[in-house]
Amino acid sequence: MIDGGTMAKMMAKTLEESRLDREMVYAACERLADDLEHGGLWEELSSFLTPENQKIGQMYLKRFQREELQRRVERELLPLEQEGDVQVCPKGVLFHIAAGNVDALPAYSVLEGLLAGNINLLKLPGGDNGLSRFLLEKLMEYEPLLKEYIYIYDTPSWDLEEMQGLMALADAIVLWGSDEAVGQVRKLAPVNTELIEWGHKLSFCYIGELSVSEEYLEILARHFLSTNQLLCNSCQGVYLNTADEKELLAFARRLARTMKRLEPEYPLPDDIQGKLTLEALTEKLEQMEKRAEERKIVFRNGRSSVTCEKDAGLCLSGLFGNVWVKPLKQENIVKTLWQNHRSLQTAVLVPCTQELCRTFAKAGLTKIVGIEHLAEHGPEKTHDGSYALQRYVRLVEVKG
Amino acid sequence: MDKNLKQLFRTKHPYSATKRDEAYFLAAIGAACRDFMVRSPQYRKICRQYGFTPKDLRGMKDLQKLPPLPTAYLKRSDISVPHRHIIEVTSSGTGGRVSRMQYSLSELLSLAHMAIRLGREHHLFSIRPTHYIMLGYQPRRDNQTVISKTAFLSSFYAPPLSHTYALKYRDGAYHADLDGVRKRMEELRRQRRPVRIIGFPAYLYFLLEEMKKRNLKYRMPKGSKILLGGGWKQFGAQEIPKEELFALAEERLGIGKQDIHEFFSAAEHPVLYCSCPNHHFHIPAYGRVLIRDVRTLEPVEKGKTGIINLITPLHSNLPIVSILTDDLGCVRPGSACGCGIKSDYLEIYGRVGVQGVKTCAGGAQEKLRDGADGKG
Structure with missing residues (x-):
């Protein structure tokens, strides 16, 4: 049970003394990154990661490197700090309600809070594998002052009393989660506590010119198979700049063939493979009930599949390498996607022309990248269209 | 009600099925399949697709030839047939949809016999x-x-x-x-x-x-x-x-x-599995369990993990004679338990799918549904 009074006093003292220096955070992270690379810490750490998450975990952990963190601060906070009559201060206390879909994300969220100078209370996601706690405890071991700035809780979401206790201590709640989670937190949070939401989004690939090279097709296939399409910035499917069904089929066949070749490199654990197999059988049985012209055309491999769909509406895929392919003529992009603009995140373009970039920006996307940058996976420069660190500080106007 | 089915559920040896019990089991399964194939065009189509006819059931080994239906399919499709019943029950609807099973008085009596027999055994x-x-x-x-x-x-x-x-x-x-x-x-x-x-x-x-x-x-x-x-x-x-x-x-x-x-147990498989003193689920005479490969759905040997396929002749308005659950498990020989019960036992390892892990992309799908009224 949290002793709110004592906690509040302790944190007020920490904020008053304000001994946290960004350099301390950089140095602790640098040591962590170094130990991971050379000091044998990676072995200890990789025991927390499932085999299919090793690569994603590695890419996320690269974001703990000093240079990476410095770049973020320079980009996001320095422009604010350079304004003469504005003082940049931390929000104070951030309560992070982290999501469980990326292994190191809860720790990374706390790190962002630290870079902005905040005290961070972290509620670990249900069923957390212990990785975030491990990383944060290492940082506190390397820089003991961080103990005053990091507090980790296993509080389950259903323990409303404790959740409310933590919320009452915070100046802002950083929330990674579904609409349902946001709704629940809004109900519980004190009225004057700010909510910083990183909601759920969808991404996709758009192919403007149909003569895609094998090289690009392989990048795309590896992206589907390695991310399992679980993240906001992982593509759910591919839009093709065509209205011709034959072209759609030909592309789907090529993509399925490439994925079939690559999928042995990305095996799935039994529980996920079992789910996909059951879903595939269920769909096959359901398709049997339909007339031939109503049936979807699916190119199915062992674990992956490519489904041709006539409807251009944005939707979730079957995940884990089960991809949709849809027709979307360039002139219809804005009117088709705008209706879901609140859910849009990244469009991966082939080719990445200025005209297409402008069109997708108009449609509501918050990130547009050329396919050649697709392999650079991990936290984005921006979170859903804004700089995260800027949301974790407050600006004090000073006129003296 | 089929005579063989009635006899099977009145067995006095739930964990040491006799040859006669096995004969009842096979005959009752065959009768159930024949009935569904006549009355449900969809089930007939599925059996044809699998190349299965009830005549294929010559021995217990042939049970693997029955087309196994995923519980998700039973929830989402309507392949039920009219069934004289006194009670209708549903699955719990954890995944949002439910399957509805109807049972007649004689079927309920058979289930009661099973529950009493197993209650005494345990x-x-x-x-x-x-x-x-x-x-x-x-x-x-x-x-x-x-x-x-x-x-x-x-x-x-x-x-x-x-x-x-x-x-x-x-x-x-x-x-x-x-x-x-x-x-x-x-x-x-x-x-x-x-x-x-x-x-x-x-x-x-x-x-x-x-x-x-x-x-x-x-x-x-x-x-x-x-x-x-x-x-x-x-x-x-x-x-x-x-x-x-x-x-x-x-x-x-x-x-x-x-x-x-x-x-x-499962809503779509009304057989009861009770734990023995060593906390193992021995398979009673009323059902059979096959474990199927997570990729190919081919039956695997004892001791190997896969998707649990439950088989019983006691059906309802739905062809639930052979169902694929959402659970992973394995079957081990009864002798490996040591409690004295002879029949093989089932170990359940949990559900298929990503447990407790939410995807941010998955959450966005909810928003798309709400998008029209501006909740996104």
């Missing part, structure tokens, strides 16, 4: 009046879930003095009242009648954890038991190993492992 009957703590739904006429009905019925293995429910119906919905349950248990520990705690393991865990947090220990009267069933459902992410749960129950309630009984 020493569940007692003549001592008992207080029941139900860690599940308070029964209501419009709650047709199998789990609420079976939990209630299992409170008749010993004459009931009282029922206290963890999920109470109030203002049009069920609400969890674990504190009410805890208070009732505090009262019950002071009297001499045995107490039986029946229901979901997740609720038992939450209750025991709360007691631990408050440093409470309620030693239950002698002869008390815990009967667990229904799985962890939406609380999968909080699931703990059963050894830990049993240790917690012993520590907080004084109910030892030997007095904890587990049950496994």
Whole structure:
């Protein structure tokens, strides 16, 4: 049970003394990154990661490197700090309600809070594998002052009393989660506590010119198979700049063939493979009930599949390498996607022309990248269209 | 009702099926398939697609040829046939949709024979009046879930003095009242009648954890038991190993492992699997279990993990003779258990899919549905 009074006093003292220096955070992270690379810490750490998450975990952990963190601060906070009559201060206390879909994300969220100078209370996601706690405890071991700035809780979401206790201590709640989670937190949070939401989004690939090279097709296939399409910035499917069904089929066949070749490199654990197999059988049985012209055309491999769909509406895929392919003529992009603009995140373009970039920006996307940058996976420069660190500080106007 | 089916469910040897029992089993399965193939065009189409006809069932090994239907398919499609029935039950709808099964009086009697026979085998009957703590739904006429009905019925293995429910119906919905349950248990520990705690393991865990947090220990009267069933459902992410749960129950309630009984079943497979003293689910004569490869769905040998395929001739309005559950498990030879029961046993490892892990892309799908009215 949290002793709110004592906690509040302790944190007020920490904020008053304000001994946290960004350099301390950089140095602790640098040591962590170094130990991971050379000091044998990676072995200890990789025991927390499932085999299919090793690569994603590695890419996320690269974001703990000093240079990476410095770049973020320079980009996001320095422009604010350079304004003469504005003082940049931390929000104070951030309560992070982290999501469980990326292994190191809860720790990374706390790190962002630290870079902005905040005290961070972290509620670990249900069923957390212990990785975030491990990383944060290492940082506190390397820089003991961080103990005053990091507090980790296993509080389950259903323990409303404790959740409310933590919320009452915070100046802002950083929330990674579904609409349902946001709704629940809004109900519980004190009225004057700010909510910083990183909601759920969808991404996709758009192919403007149909003569895609094998090289690009392989990048795309590896992206589907390695991310399992679980993240906001992982593509759910591919839009093709065509209205011709034959072209759609030909592309789907090529993509399925490439994925079939690559999928042995990305095996799935039994529980996920079992789910996909059951879903595939269920769909096959359901398709049997339909007339031939109503049936979807699916190119199915062992674990992956490519489904041709006539409807251009944005939707979730079957995940884990089960991809949709849809027709979307360039002139219809804005009117088709705008209706879901609140859910849009990244469009991966082939080719990445200025005209297409402008069109997708108009449609509501918050990130547009050329396919050649697709392999650079991990936290984005921006979170859903804004700089995260800027949301974790407050600006004090000073006129003296 | 098919004569063979009736005979099978009246067997006196649920764990040592005789050749005659096997003959009843095969004949009853064949009759059920023939009936469905005649009456359900969709089932006929599926059997044709699999190249299966009831004539293929020559021995128990041929059961693997039955087209296994995923429970998700039974929930989403309507391949039911008209069925004379006196009761309709549904699955619990954890995934949003339910399957509806109808049973006739004779089918219910067969299930009652099974429950009584297994109750005797596992020493569940007692003549001592008992207080029941139900860690599940308070029964209501419009709650047709199998789990609420079976939990209630299992409170008749010993004459009931009282029922206290963890999920109470109030203002049009069920609400969890674990504190009410805890208070009732505090009262019950002071009297001499045995107490039986029946229901979901997740609720038992939450209750025991709360007691631990408050440093409470309620030693239950002698002869008390815990009967667990229904799985962890939406609380999968909080699931703990059963050894830990049993240790917690012993520590907080004084109910030892030997007095904890587990049950496994499925709405779409009405056979009851009761845990033996070593906490294994031996397969009774009323059903068969195959384990299928997670990629190819081909049957795998004993000891290998895969998707659990449950088979029984007791069907309803749905062709549930061979169903694929959402669970992973393995079958081991009865001799590997050591409890004395001869039949093979089933080990259940949990659900397929990503347990307790949410995808941010998956959450966005919800938003798309709400997009039109601006909730996104």
